[in-house]
Amino acid sequence: MDIKDIIKPENFVYGKSKVLTDTVMHYCPGCSHGVVHKILAEVIEEMGIQDKTIGISPVGCAVFAYKYIDIDWQQAAHGRAPALATATKRLYPDKYVVAYQGDGDLASIGTAEIMHACNRGENIVVIFINNAIYGMTGGQMAPTTLLGMKTATTPYGRRADLNGYPLKITELIAQLEGTCYVTRQSVQNPGSVRKAKKAIRKAFENSALKKGTSFVEIVSTCNSNWKMTPVKANKWMEENMFPFYPLGDIKDR
Amino acid sequence: MAFKGAIVVDIEKCKGCSVCVANCPTQTIALAKKVNSKGYPYCYMENPDNCTGCGNCATVCPDSVITVYRVKI
Amino acid sequence: MAEKLLKKGNEAIALAAIRYGADGYFGYPITPQSEVMETLMEEMPWETTGMVVLQAESETSSINMLYGGACCGKKVMTSSSSPGISLMCEGISYMAGAELPCLVVDVIRGGPGLGTIQPAQGDYFQAVKGGGHGDYKIIVLAPASVQEMYDFVGLGFDLAFKYRNPVMILSDGAIGQMMEKVELRDPVRRLTDKEITEKYGHWATVGKPASRKGNIISSLSLAASEMEAINLRLQAKYQKMRENEVRFEKTMCDNAEYLLVAFGSSARICEGTLEIARSKGIRMGLLRPITLFPYPETAIREMLPQLKGIMSVELNAGQMVEDVRLAVNGAVPVEFYGRMGGSIFSPEEVFEAFAKKFNL
Numbered sequence: 214m215d216i217k218d219i220i221k222p223e224n225f226v227y228g229k230s231k232v233l234t235d236t237v238m239h240y241c242p243g244c245s246h247g248v249v250h251k252i253l254a255e256v257i258e259e260m261g262i263q264d265k266t267i268g269i270s271p272v273g274c275a276v277f278a279y280k281y282i283d284i285d286w287q288q289a290a291h292g293r294a295p296a297l298a299t300a301t302k303r304l305y306p307d308k309y310v311v312a313y314q315g316d317g318d319l320a321s322i323g324t325a326e327i328m329h330a331c332n333r334g335e336n337i338v339v340i341f342i343n344n345a346i347y348g349m350t351g352g353q354m355a356p357t358t359l360l361g362m363k364t365a366t367t368p369y370g371r372r373a374d375l376n377g378y379p380l381k382i383t384e385l386i387a388q389l390e391g392t393c394y395v396t397r398q399s400v401q402n403p404g405s406v407r408k409a410k411k412a413i414r415k416a417f418e419n420s421a422l423k424k425g426t427s428f429v430e431i432v433s434t435c436n437s438n439w440k441m442t443p444v445k446a447n448k449w450m451e452e453n454m455f456p457f458y459p460l461g462d463i464k465d466r
Numbered sequence: 467m468a469f470k471g472a473i474v475v476d477i478e479k480c481k482g483c484s485v486c487v488a489n490c491p492t493q494t495i496a497l498a499k500k501v502n503s504k505g506y507p508y509c510y511m512e513n514p515d516n517c518t519g520c521g522n523c524a525t526v527c528p529d530s531v532i533t534v535y536r537v538k539i
Numbered sequence: 540m541a542e543k544l545l546k547k548g549n550e551a552i553a554l555a556a557i558r559y560g561a562d563g564y565f566g567y568p569i570t571p572q573s574e575v576m577e578t579l580m581e582e583m584p585w586e587t588t589g590m591v592v593l594q595a596e597s598e599t600s601s602i603n604m605l606y607g608g609a610c611c612g613k614k615v616m617t618s619s620s621s622p623g624i625s626l627m628c629e630g631i632s633y634m635a636g637a638e639l640p641c642l643v644v645d646v647i648r649g650g651p652g653l654g655t656i657q658p659a660q661g662d663y664f665q666a667v668k669g670g671g672h673g674d675y676k677i678i679v680l681a682p683a684s685v686q687e688m689y690d691f692v693g694l695g696f697d698l699a700f701k702y703r704n705p706v707m708i709l710s711d712g713a714i715g716q717m718m719e720k721v722e723l724r725d726p727v728r729r730l731t732d733k734e735i736t737e738k739y740g741h742w743a744t745v746g747k748p749a750s751r752k753g754n755i756i757s758s759l760s761l762a763a764s765e766m767e768a769i770n771l772r773l774q775a776k777y778q779k780m781r782e783n784e785v786r787f788e789k790t791m792c793d794n795a796e797y798l799l800v801a802f803g804s805s806a807r808i809c810e811g812t813l814e815i816a817r818s819k820g821i822r823m824g825l826l827r828p829i830t831l832f833p834y835p836e837t838a839i840r841e842m843l844p845q846l847k848g849i850m851s852v853e854l855n856a857g858q859m860v861e862d863v864r865l866a867v868n869g870a871v872p873v874e875f876y877g878r879m880g881g882s883i884f885s886p887e888e889v890f891e892a893f894a895k896k897f898n899l
Contacts, residue, residue: 216472219519219535219536220472224519226519227525227534228530229533237529240528243528245528248526248528248531362504403489403525
């Protein structure tokens with residue numbers, strides 16, 4: 214069968230979501246952000262909620278998320294996305310509000326905001342990209358950096374006595390009464406991408422049901438700052454990140 | 467039931483990360499020797515006969531550059 | 540006949556917020572302004588007007604809740620006192636940069652640091668000269684009575700939306716805590732979501748219909764040329780504020796040879812000083828800036844031909860006096876008298892300082 218006979222509209226099975234813009238993402242080749250943006254856009258498209266969804270972008274690599282997902286966006290100060298999301302959701306209870314944050318944004322400078330938004334049980338969706346490093350500023354230690362991991366500010370590897378321990382903030386979040394769904398996912402292969410997408414969809418559905426805060430961590434790679442190829446970074450993540458940050462639902466009620 | 471598939475790559479938007487290559491179960495995809503205008507080698511169907519249209523490549527593509535088509539045979 | 544109540548300045552802020560149709564209040568307790576949120580919680584406006592009232596986990600969070608609410612085209616406000624406002628300055632800069640309307644009430648206490656809970660005016664620079672980073676301005680209203688605390692909530696929201704810019708009510712612990720008669724104005728209805736979409740849907744994040752591109756609210760622009768263009772646009776807006784929004788009040792200025800300049804509670808005390816001076820045959824007047832930005836520099840300058848001297852009277856080490864001197868530009872002597880750290884001067888004390896400085 215000739216390729217030309219296959220590539221026809223009636224045979225289309227999968228392509229770019231209509232909720233993604235045509236702007237080329239600034240992310241490095243192989244960055245997990247792109248995959249998460251894609252599945253977030255697909256969930257918004259499939260639920261038909263493009264006109265009802267307000268996104269909050271962080272400070273960090275995902276600051277420009279607003280260029281890529283075609284919804285209304287607020288660009289928050291570093292760590293404050295949950296505060297913006299709180300007010301937005303309270304003032305528009307029928308909209309879907311999603312805060313998209315990295316590990317430095319959510320688990321370091323914005324710890325108070327995320328803890329209290331989750332504890333109040335704000336009916337928002339939080340997507341937490343944990344790649345264990347500061348991407349945009351050039352690879353410094355993040356709160357989630359693993360022990361021994363080399364970064365620009367831990368050039369000889371993270372040491373507990375000097376730098377403290379990697380923070381499992383998702384486990385802390387799961388302890389809070391206000392959260393209804395807390396899960397840890399990844400997007401390095403087709404199966405994990407599908408699972409992560411299901412988790413994000415569930416988070417959005419929870420938000421409509423006013424069950425409380427849904428929190429989806431995506432264990433991710435930052436191959437540039439990890440100084441690996443994208444494929445090698447995915448493997449390194451599976452071997453080193455997953456044992457410390459195990460995948461799966463931590464809370465679902 | 468067997469399937470036959472094909473992909474279309476948005477060559478200019480491909481960054482050549484090769485995550486699709488690593489995730490293709492039928493060794494259909496490879497990175498081209500040529501590069502796009504940004505200097506990235508882009509992915510293409512090196513062995514188009516192998517493609518089953520499973521969509522794994524497009525699912526893991528961070529830049530949504532792959533469109534997948536599939537027919538039953 | 541309008542309803543009149545005896546209320547604290549802080550309570551008046553809360554009642555005004557509800558009656559001027561505020562959509563949201565987000566705050567954090569701090570003396571001497573905690574009655575604002577306490578009054579709102581007692582009034583339960585979410586049961587009547589639908590106004591959201593939320594106690595945040597910090598002032599940092601409060602101001603960023605304002606950022607989110609303002610992005611939605613809603614009328615949002617907070618109140619705090621000096622140390623809390625310091626924490627909010629980051630957010631105020633972001634909101635000025637992103638051109639968002641909001642109302643911030645600062646009931647000043649003595650500083651620096653944790654300072655004291657007594658009234659002071661030591662945050663003039665912070666409010667008027669920036670506080671946060673970057674070249675931005677906010678409109679600053681300085682009430683001198685409980686009635687003005689009430690009225691400036693309405694005025695503040697109007698100006699915030701007129702210019703899409705943060706507005707601050709710069710009060711102090713004296714005005715916040717004292718009780719006075721306040722006349723409640725006719726209530727203003729909150730806008731419906733539909734009305735907000737019609738009015739502000741071209742910029743606000745209200746959900747993107749298929750008919751338009753996504754609204755993006757951000758203060759970020761990495762290209763220097765773009766960022767400079769944004770700055771020039773902001774500066775042009777601030778110039779419009781200077782041209783259109785200067786407010787002040789003159790007392791006994793017509794034949795004055797000497798002028799006191801004072802705002803807020805200092806201005807009230809200076810009214811007593813005027814009486815003392817006039818009783819002694821000294822032709823003294825008082826100019827009370829109501830807007831601290833934009834500053835009534837032209838009003839001061841126009842009086843220069845009749846003046847022998849000016850004294851700026853403030854509850855700080857001398858902050859507004861710098862703006863008086865800029866307006867006067869050396870044409871007449873400009874003196875300063877102030878107390879700090881929560882101490883307040885009496886009318887007599889101000890007169891004595893004045894007489895000494897001008898050898899009268």
